[in-house]
Amino acid sequence: MRDLTLLLLTLVALPAVFAVKSHDFKTCSQAGFCRRGRALAERAKENPSWKSPYSVDPSSVAIDSTTAAFTAGVKSSIYPEVKFGLDVRVHRDGVVRVRMDEIDGLRKRYDEAASWALVAEPEVSQDIQWTVAKDAVRAVYGDNKDIEVVVAYEPLRVTLLRNGKEQIVLNGEGLLHMEHFRTKEAVEQEKSGWALPEAPEEGLDLDDAQVVMQMNPRSWFEGAGDDALWEETFGSWTDSKPKGPESLSIDVNFPNHGHVYGIPQHATRLSLPTTSGEDAYYSDPYRLYNADVFEYLADSTMSLYGSIPVMHAHSADSTVAIFHAVGSETWIDVAHPKPSSTHTHWISESGIMDIFLMPGPTPADVFAQYARLTGTSALPAQWALGYHQCRWNYISSDDVRDVQTRFDEEDMPVDVFWLDIEYAEDHKYFIWDKKSFSDPVDMMHDVEEIQRKMVVIVDPHLKRTDSYPIYQQAKELDLLIKKKDGQEYEGWCWPGSSAWVDFFNPASWDWWKSLFKTVSDGDKWAWTESTENTYIWNDMNEPSIFNGPEISMPRDNIHYGGWEHRDVHNINGMLFHNMTTLAVMHRTDPPKRPFVLTRSFYAGSQRLSAMWTGDNLGTWEHMAVGVSMVLSLNVGGFSFSGSDVGGFFGNPEPEMLVRWYGVGAFSPFFRAHAHIDTKRREPYLLDEPYKSIVRDILRLRYSLLPVWYTAFREASVTGLPVVRPHYVVFPQDEGGFALDDQYFVGGSGLLVKPITSKDVTETTVYLPENEVYYDYFTGQTYRGAAKGKNVTVPAELHQIPLLIRGGSIIPTRERPRRSSPLMKYDPFTLRVALSTGGTARGELYLDEGETYAHREGQFIWREFEATTEGKKGKEIRVRSRNLAAQKPGEAVDGVALAAYDDKNDFARAMERVRVERIVLLGLAAKPKSVKAAGKDVDWEFKAGAAAASKAEGSASVLVVKDPHASITSDWDIIIQL
Incomplete structure (x- = not known):
């Protein structure tokens, strides 16, 4: 099995050292639902007379006297037989929540993303007075009665205004489209009559597209062909799409805000460049789809390891934001029709529309509003703000001791030493490879003697062998993710043949927490070869699967509750690190503040973990973009973030390494890390004067720890970021x-x-x-x-x-x-x-x-x-x-x-x-x-x-x-x- 694993790694992982394999990951044109959503936007753009087919049924308008929520039925002129429901409510802090779902459909759409992201169910304002008119419903609120939310009936349009000035507009361009559930047979029968009309006769004052729109609106709206509605291939993989098309598109516009920020994680500038329009900087939309991208590009809209669907819009007059609680793959186009306005188009593979409009009006107000929704960054243990030393891999107990000794001999401060995957026997996490780590507890005690800590990696893939008690227990308890046929899913990762725990299953939670106990409880398994000062690194939790589509899990895999992986993909990694954090917290009595580093994340991850920006390169470009990525993550509410100092891949020259320590010392999370094939580059190995310069940088970080800790306290209370771009201050x-x-x-x-x-x-x-x-x-x-x-x-x-x-x-x-x-x-x-x-x-x-x-x-x-x-x-x-x-x-x-x-x-x-x-x-x-x-x-x-x-x-x-x-x-x- 080890030989097969090594062969697999050679074939899959090693080429990544030389260049990102872009062909492993989809572009919008290769994703059927994104292709369809963008095509609709193009058709609408070409037809100025186009308006959204969705409208509110005035006879269905109701105001709930208990929740002060406005609800109504929504219909589509193109699909009059399909029902939709709209729910709009205003929270006590002025945030507006807009939800729309299909009603009495053939199936149920995934509607649980918000339950994982929100820290609690928001309190709805009881003071809102809705005014119902013939063409709209509106409410005016705020201390100065300066905020107004208007829901126009036909077409459906939701607008947030301040002092009469539009701040956020939903469906202003008419791109709302919720693909309703249907059967393949019904669609084929219907589309058989969708032949496009002949070109118009000479003299007719309409172009071809307008004729199609008027004579055959369904064909115009969805496209005449079967564009990956029921099955989709990418490379050698086929997505069976058993539920058929179910995507959601919505345009979200900021008519008076010329800069937008957020939607981490992307390697790009803080103020997001355009992806559509004549002056588009990028040709593809920003993608939110947690993926293991080796050596990612330093300037790209490609998806990376985590996804936070929150976007700030800013002008000199105000700051507003939206949070779209959706857990599926999402593409976002950004355009500036005018320098002072921004149009965005959000296209998601599945889920309901569940959008939170945050009225600001200041950056601090927006951060507080978002924090009340998804929580603030946790106040970390103070030692976690020190310097962390890591590489793949420190090869033995003696190697760890030697690294510690060298730091002390060179008078360089360090708080944490890390172990990557090679500590584990055959990559069976929790089980030490005793050939190299014969005395793990003694090693940890040696590190702890100087009040330092250790971090050990625990990845989500479980080696599929009955000799591995963790896998055996998960299998017996029926906690593993299933294939579409209900059988255990098998994929390939570091251990070779692997399985994955389904953390959407509540039965997995207490079981997972029990694995981290340091003292055995009867015949239950416990990690007795660890200490209370052993903390955890969760990697590969996108999930990364070497032989899966886009190096990840098939979308038609099944999670607890019958939901497909496509519905929850971007949330999956958060549940893994959340459960690990709770496990570490409760391994002591009374609990200590945990430290868990995660690579994959979602909205709400900031409540329990730290993150890093993944497998960057040792280049100046990656060093620079790492700064803007960390700022973007702070805007997205995830303050405890940083990039690998020195770059994960490559062998940076001394000048670059010194400069990277200067970057790391002013990042919230400060860790040096390197690939197994790189030369050793611990700072004490540098020649002079570089070594002394890095020593001074490390000491500078430690001297400023009171500043960092005070900033984290403020972030943990107010939601304000630990590192702040200029527009925030x-x-x-x-x-x-x-x-x-x-x-x-x-x-x-x-x-x-x-x-x-x-x-x-x-x-x-x-x-x-x-x-x-x-x-x-x-x-x-x-x-x-x-x-x-x-x-x-x-x-x-x-x-x-x-x-x-x-x-x-x-x-x-x-x-x-x-x-x-x-x-x-x-x-x-x-x-x-x-x-x-x-x-x-x-x-x-x-x-x-x-x-x-x-x-x-x-x-x-x-x-x-x-x-x-x-x-x-x-x-x-x-x-x-x-x-x-x-x-x-x-x-x-x-x-x-x-x-x-x-x-x-x-x-x-x-x-x-x-x-x-x-x-x-x-x-x-x-x-x-x-x-x-x-x-x-x-x-x-x-x-x-x-x-x-x-x-x-x-x-x-x-x-x-x-x-x-x-x-x-x-x-x-x-x-x-």
């Missing part, structure tokens, strides 16, 4: 709407522009406002402008362009340690960057970092503030205050701050942690005195120097030494000028 600055090569870290005021090109010695950074920005390392000042300005900053190989926005306070920990838990009691440095108005502000959130004790109020949340006071601004006051006490109406991860006790056990344990240094940038003059608690403290001052341009120079620097300030208490430091 400055929503009215048009100069920043398309920027995706520089960004802000949380709300800290740190602006970073990673270098992703070769031989760079300087770069330009865009400053969006008339404010001073300081170089993080040197104090060099740069001044923006009211309408935005580009400034030139140094970017030699040892330099990362990192600026502090004036008005920010950055808390750091500067003591080099071998891992982040060893920093727990280290003192803090505060960098106070004064604004042009002489003020600054920052936050710091701390908790124990591994358990859920913070949910019991065990945390510290401080606000730091600098103000200019006194006559003629001669006094600068820097203070620390308990931020939780100022926000009694808010919560931190479920803890009501009204009940917060600033003398909680964690805070008392941290009382001895002090602020050892305050670095204040931008004082106008040398101080006369610096006092803390009425007593003089030591300080040093270095005057700044103005530059000839008056816009740049070096800031003055005041260093206050040991101001006797605890991180847990209130204090004031007074600087007299």
Whole structure:
């Protein structure tokens, strides 16, 4: 069996090292339902008189007095015998949910996608008053009564407006089409009479297409031929399509928004380029179909490993968004009829229309609205924000020990070591290959001795052999995915012949969680050869199947409830990592915060996991697109994301590797990873000066961990992303709407522009406002402008362009340690960057970092503030205050701050942690005195120097030494000028 597996890998996987095999994956023209949807759009475009055949039946309009939902029957003039139902309701936060489904059809459409994505059933507003008229139903709502939703009857059209201005329009172009269920025989009988009419007689003022539309609307609407309605082939695979055609198309337009973002995951720019229209940048729509794409292109609409069907639309006036809860393959066209408007066309293989309209009007409002739907990013364990070292594969226990030793010898911090698939005997996950890993628990204890962790891969494919207890149990419990004939599905992956657990089956959940227990419970299987500090990596969960269509699972496979794989494909990977996360969480008592990395994901994945962008290449192009991909994922609600440092494939030169560490250090998830065929490239193997530069980058990441952790706390509460594009921070600055090569870290005021090109010695950074920005390392000042300005900053190989926005306070920990838990009691440095108005502000959130004790109020949340006071601004006051006490109406991860006790056990344990240094940038003059608690403290001052341009120079620097300030208490430091 091993020989057969190796042969299979040689034939299937190894060619991917040289180039992406695009022929393994469909284009829109090769997907019947996408082809049909796009053809309808083209026909509609060519016929200005076309209007949608779908309309509301006025006699069916009803307002539910309990749910305040508007419901109605929908009919199609082309298919009058088919019934549809429309349900529109407004949530308490103003989000509008629009659902449409086929009623009393031949079969039931898949309608459960939202149940997997939503964190809870949304609360419907009881204050909505629907006004029913002859031609429409409408509701006006909002605190200022500025939002209106209008459902027009004929044709059916749903519009969200703010202050009378259209924000989102559904079916404005008339492309709504829900392919109803039918039998092949009925269609063949009907279409036998669908012969196209002859060309019109001379003089008739209609073109051929219009004649077809009028004389034979069904033929015009669906096309006259049998275009993959009942069976579809791709390569050597045939999809039997037992239910026939069932696709859903809908145009979603943003008439007053010229930029759209989101729908991750694609390797492209943040502001999505066009795919249709005369100026289309791409020829194919954006595809959402979770797929294992080896060495993916660095500029493409190809689907990748995950799918989040959420899209933001932005203008200087407002931000809005939509979330389409559909789990099947979906293609999305993007066009800009005008620079200030965007048209999109969504084409899905199956499912109902279930669209959430988020009215904004600010980016922060949209993030909060989406978070209330699908949840926020989980607050991770603090160590998970450190540096992760991985490759395919560390080959033995001694290899892991040696890597750890080398990191320590070179004084390089690291928190986590990873093991890929070769740790497992014959790729039977949970079972160690004792030839190489003879003492796995001892190895893990050696890593844990320095408070580090290990991550071990567990993939979803189970080797089909009775000698593998996991497979044997899953088979006996009837938990495996079935073929269309009801028999166990067999595919090929790393172990050879494999089976897959159906996590849509609730019976699989407790069973899967039980496998991760470290202590045996009677005769039940347990992973006794692991520890509580062993965390999990879920790969290949798209699912990736080497001998399957598009390297995945046949669409006519059957899941729990009788649903076909086509219905749930994009959700499948999320259920796997969700169950793994719950398993890791409950292997300890009390539970610790889990860490699970996933490659495949869907809307809601952010609640439980981290992700990475898959099998990238060691090229400058992939380094650059990785930055915009991570920003897009943050826009899509999945903050805990990153790309493989160094690229998974290839052998990057030292310059590239150094620059990639600069990218990774400013990604939420920071991991180096490499293919089994690459040369070893652990950072300690670099020659000088590269090794020392990377060491400094790693130490920089660790010094900024308080900033990252505070940003994650905010993301876990508000939904705001951890890394923020310019349009999120400055929503009215048009100069920043398309920027995706520089960004802000949380709300800290740190602006970073990673270098992703070769031989760079300087770069330009865009400053969006008339404010001073300081170089993080040197104090060099740069001044923006009211309408935005580009400034030139140094970017030699040892330099990362990192600026502090004036008005920010950055808390750091500067003591080099071998891992982040060893920093727990280290003192803090505060960098106070004064604004042009002489003020600054920052936050710091701390908790124990591994358990859920913070949910019991065990945390510290401080606000730091600098103000200019006194006559003629001669006094600068820097203070620390308990931020939780100022926000009694808010919560931190479920803890009501009204009940917060600033003398909680964690805070008392941290009382001895002090602020050892305050670095204040931008004082106008040398101080006369610096006092803390009425007593003089030591300080040093270095005057700044103005530059000839008056816009740049070096800031003055005041260093206050040991101001006797605890991180847990209130204090004031007074600087007299």
